[in-house]
Amino acid sequence: MFGYYLIIAFIIGIVLMLNRNRVVRILLLGLFLAMQTAITIYAYFHLNETNTIYFKFDALGVIFMCVLTLLSYTTIYHSFVYLQHRADSSRSQSIYFAALIILIIVMTCAYLASYLGVMWVFIELTTLSVAVLIYHERTPLSLEATWKYVFICSIGITITFIGIILLSIAIQETEITNFSFKAIPDQLLHVSASWLKMIFLFMIVGFCTKMGLFPMHTAAIDAHTVAPPPISAFISTTLMNVGFISIFRTYSMFAHTSILPWMNMILFLCGLISIIVSAAYLLKVNHLKRMSAYSSIEHMGIAAIGIASGGIGYFAAIFHMILHSFVKAGVFYQIDQFHRNFRTYMINETGNYFKRNLPGAMVFLLLLIAITAMPPSGLFVTEFWIFKALFKSGHFFILVLALFFLSIAMYSLAKNFLYILFNQTKDLLPAEEKPNPTETYSQYILLALVFYLGINPPVGMINLIKDAVINLP
Amino acid sequence: MTNILLIAFAISLIYMGIANRLSTYINILAVQGIILFGVSFIELIQINTINLIFILFETIVFKTIAIPLFLNYVIKKNNIVREAEPFLPDFLSVVIITCIILGSFILSNIITGVHIQKMFFLVAISALLSGLFIIITRKKVVTHIMGYLVIENGVFILSLSTGNKMTMLVNAGITLDIFVSVLVLGVFVNRIGNTFEEMNVDNLANLKD
Amino acid sequence: MPGLVFILIILTSFFFTGIVIRTKSIFSGRKGPGIFQPMKDIGRLLQKENVYSQTSSFIFKIAPDIYFASVLIAIMLIPFGNQKGIFSFDGDFVFFAYILAVGKFFSIIGALDTGNSLEGMGASREALYSFLAEPAFFILMGSLALLTGYTSFADIFNGIHFGSYISYAIGTLASFVLVLIAMIENSRMPVDDPKTHLELTMIHEVMVLDNSGFDLGLILHATNLKFAMYGAIIANLFLTPGKEWYFSIPIFIGVQILFAVVVGTLESFIARFRMSHNPQFIFTITSISLLIFFAVLLILGKYF
Structure with missing residues (x-):
């Protein structure tokens, strides 16, 4: 077949x-x-x-x-x-x-x-x-x-x-x-x-x-x-x-x-350094797509830490990857529309997206909530599980470091997205084309999926993920 | 005999550290192709004939003749400056490549419990690391490909060390060789040559934060 | 007869440089001087009187003699196939290296003693290159010692033939390294050009600018002796022990002539390196001898 x-x-x-x-x-x-x-x-x-x-x-x-x-x-x-x-x-x-x-x-x-x-x-x-x-x-x-x-x-x-x-x-x-x-x-x-x-x-x-x-x-x-x-x-x-x-x-x-403990250590290292690197670059990045890329790296780091911490971490890492896929795909689809509106990816040359394209701006706002793992988002659940696994396996130092740099990343993401959405200090050129709301439907669907899966994951999916990690210690 | 050829291969790595002309690099790659031909001929003489012919064809025709000619063509066509222009002084390059060989030797002795011909392992790991080193420290895009080819040669040696049991694996490595190194990289080198005036990595540093 | 090799080396030294010069002339399309011409020049110099600068001290006067003597002592350590040299003891290759270093040290301080700034520069270069070439020699001899299990020249060269083809392969590589070491130690082509006329680019020649007459003759002949000495070491790698003298002497002479031709060929076809390229070239030799060392370790299966 x-x-x-x-x-x-x-x-x-x-x-x-x-x-x-x-x-x-x-x-x-x-x-x-x-x-x-x-x-x-x-x-x-x-x-x-x-x-x-x-x-x-x-x-x-x-x-x-x-x-x-x-x-x-x-x-x-x-x-x-x-x-x-x-x-x-x-x-x-x-x-x-x-x-x-x-x-x-x-x-x-x-x-x-x-x-x-x-x-x-x-x-x-x-x-x-x-x-x-x-x-x-x-x-x-x-x-x-x-x-x-x-x-x-x-x-x-x-x-x-x-x-x-x-x-x-x-x-x-x-x-x-x-x-x-x-x-x-x-x-x-x-x-x-x-x-x-x-x-x-x-x-x-x-x-x-x-x-x-x-x-x-x-x-x-x-x-x-x-x-x-x-x-x-x-x-x-x-x-x-x-x-x-x-x-x-x-x-x-x-x-x-x-070599399982050694392997975990390597993955911790990879994951933690990925988070640190992405947090550092997120602070100064000015290109919207690069910003999203660094945010992806940050989430990969979280997933790697999830694998390394074991226990519920395996489950959470896979779940995290699924939800991250939906969120990040939505971000990039919306970036396409954003680009057509502003003709640039540079964050500091844009602003006031709410006025220019309301449906798209709403998508960005919801995506911001989803990607920074604020509570209704499914990513909140998975990250919570990963940190719980970290806590259970006794890696407090890594937990503290990861949380610290995650909050830096969150701050930078929120700062940049809010700038795009609300900044009114600049005189911008008018958009060349009228925004088309139908292009945002896919992102709403993906967002709905992320929120829904986080709150009420279907049994079939849970069983699949459980089946995937069944052989791990 | 294999040991001697492998030592010669390692010497060619050291020589790569002090070579300062692109044509020297190309000659070294050709010589490495011949050395690999010798090693594979000695090591794989017992496997079936078609496989053997394929591998020998690959080392002689591909590594020794086609790639050097192709690289020469690329250099001529794009008017690349003949010097390699490393970021580091040559002396340091030689010292570092020597340290790499020393490190690989130590590594090959730390790793225990598996029967592997240590000489193959030593030379393969040295080639891998030297290739990476050349990629990092040389300025031109063409030299990056040359570093990549050195890594490929290292992989080839390592796959030879699995002996005649794993012909499938050896062939897979060779296919990778042909596929990536020429098809893709060659196409892009020519594109880069057409787009930028000089093929330096300086031109390839526009993507940053 | 322990003195046989000593005599052979002295004899070889008479025509060695001649062959090198002849090879170079033939490659450059000239007929060239006779094989004994360099010896005749040296003989002429030996008959002359020394002229000393007023600013130089006794060091300058004794330096050439000590230099020459050190080379002679070093030659006495060289064995001949299974025959020992005039001296032979465990670890004599260390003594060999350092007696040469003593001679070099005196020629360096002799050069410094003149107060000539060009000579100081040459001395500094000579010291640097010897310093870089020294590990190569020691690692090479160390690997040969490891291969045979002995630590004196005579035993090493005696034992080197009892392996398989690997000894010969290592012998080939070792002679490759030794040729390069000889070129550096004698300040020959890829590193230094003995025929150069510009003091700024000289290395060895600039050190003897102030020497004249008998002293200069000694210094020049010491170079010939050193070449013959390295040739003898290389020849030892290929002498078959236990063979009769009528077999080994022709091999010895043949290897020496071949070595001289190789030196001449190298000098004809290699351009001199820029001064800044010399250190890495010399270090390459160390790297290669390190490789030989690893190869020996791996082949013998001796790990640390």
Whole structure:
């Protein structure tokens, strides 16, 4: 079933690339979305089944696949809006959508891959397909960002490959060498601790490029800055989820070996430094998209701390990633509209958004509440759980530091968003176009989801997440 | 014999630290390709012929001939200055690369419990770190690719050390090689060359806060 | 016969520089002087009287003699295949390095003694380069000692052949390093140009500006002796112990001639480095010998 999906979706991608007709393009995208939805539903009802040899519908993959499918709808819609206003040539639109479809397929595969090598290959492919999208605007700046992104990600993925080779060396002494995520943990039990530590370090450093965690966070920031806003939404959410899944799977692989405390320490370090770095940059950042990118890094840091603190932290980290995806996607969709209103991303050149575009301003205000994890937001619940897990595992020092820098980040985010919304000290040029309220509906839906999921998470989702963390200590 | 070739590879890394012309870098990369050819020929002689031919083809045709020619073409086409222009004095580069080799040696001895040919491990890790070092300290975009290729060579050596059991893995590494290093990076280097007058990282520093 | 190698080295030193100069002439398309021409020049110098500056002290007078003597003593330590040198004891390669250093020290303070600022500059460079080249020699000899398990020249060169191909491979690498060390110690091409006429760019030549007559002859011949000495060490790496003299003497002479040709070729085809590039070049040699050391450690399976 999954194989058919792959083949048909890939063919759709190729046809999209060759097609120049707008109606055919919309039909093809509709067909693809239908297929993506179908495969997601199929996966949900065939949980823990292996499909097409290398893929498995396990709980973790299916959760993020659902998120991806949901966000595909909104991203494709906002891509249409974005491209329409840019008046790009039909050719570049074709390339854009083909790359987008390939990116979605490849990310789905990366979520569901049940073999380490297969996951690695698809993560590599995400880099390539997203590079095309980042370079969409064809400016020197986008060239720079794309170069940096591709280069750093290539190095990251190479470092991960070294980790995989070392892993293969470590386990080739057992009788049957098997690289599926299910079989690796048993084979690792006999490997010495120092060797395991080295493997983990290599793999985590490589995957950090995708997740945007501390040692390799720089690539993602620049990519966010120049990518088309709908693509930024994807990089910041589903692509970071790819990184999260890879780190989570790596962590689960090693979770039953003796290096668990050491591994937690590394993740604490990555997470905490990510929070500190993002808080520091948020204080001085003036570019709205970069600000959102740093905010993403801050949330990745929280998720990493969640994994490292164990217990309820695992559950909360996954939940946090889901909710963060919805919020951050909404932020970037609204940034697109904001950009068309002001013709700039610079925060200090804008202001008084409430007067200029009321629905969009409302979205920003609600997003601010959601992203800074104020109580009705679902992120409040997850962050609360993560800090509870930190408290339970006795890491008070990390807890205090994280809370301190989180409050700095909150302050900066609130300051900037409120400036955009209410500042009336500047004489601004009038908006070139009338804001279109229909473009904000998707963000209201996502926001409603975030608030609803935080207050009343459905049982099915809770069970899925519980199923995903069941093997962890 | 493999040991000698690996030592020669490590010497080429040190030489990269003092080389100050881009053409020297390219020659070093070509020599490394030949060395890798020798190592893989000796190590993988027992695996099946098609795999062997593929790997040998990859090292000789790809690493030794195609990449150096391509890099030369890029340098000529974009009128890149012939000097590498490092940020650090060469002396420090050599000292640091030596320290890297020393560190890799210590690392290879700290890590215990797994049977690995230590020489391969030592050289592979040194190549990885030296490549990263070259990327960090050199100014040009082309030298970044060269550093990346050095890392790739290190990965190649490491995958050879898994011996003839893991041919799948070796081939995967080689595919990565062909795919990323040439297809993507090459395209972008030419784009950067067309967009900016000089291919320095100074031109690539507009994205900041 | 312990003195055999001593005599051989002295004999080699007579024609070594001649071969180097001849090689260079042939590469540059000239016929070149005869092989013994440098010796004739030195002989002429040895017949001349010394001229001393009034500002120099006795140090300046004894420095060339001590320099020459130190090289001679160092040569006495060199073995010949399985035959020991005139002296041989455990750890003699340390003594070897430091007796050369004593000679160098005296030539440096002799140069400083003249009060000539150019000579001071040359002395400082010479000291720096020797300082950088010293670890290379020690690490190299250390790895050979580790490989064989002995610490004297004679035992090391005796034991080096009992390994597999690896000893020969290491021997090749070691001779590569030794050639480079010899080039640096004798202030030859990639580091220093003996034919330069500009004092500012000289290293060794500028140090002996004030020496004349007999002293200058000694200093010049000491360079020849040093070349022959390093050649002898390299030759030792390839001499097969236990073979008869009629076998090893031709090998010895052959290696020396080959070494001289290599030096000449290097000098013909390598341009001199800029002064600022010299330290890193010399440090590279240390790095390479460090690599040899690691290789030996890994091959022997001796870890710390």
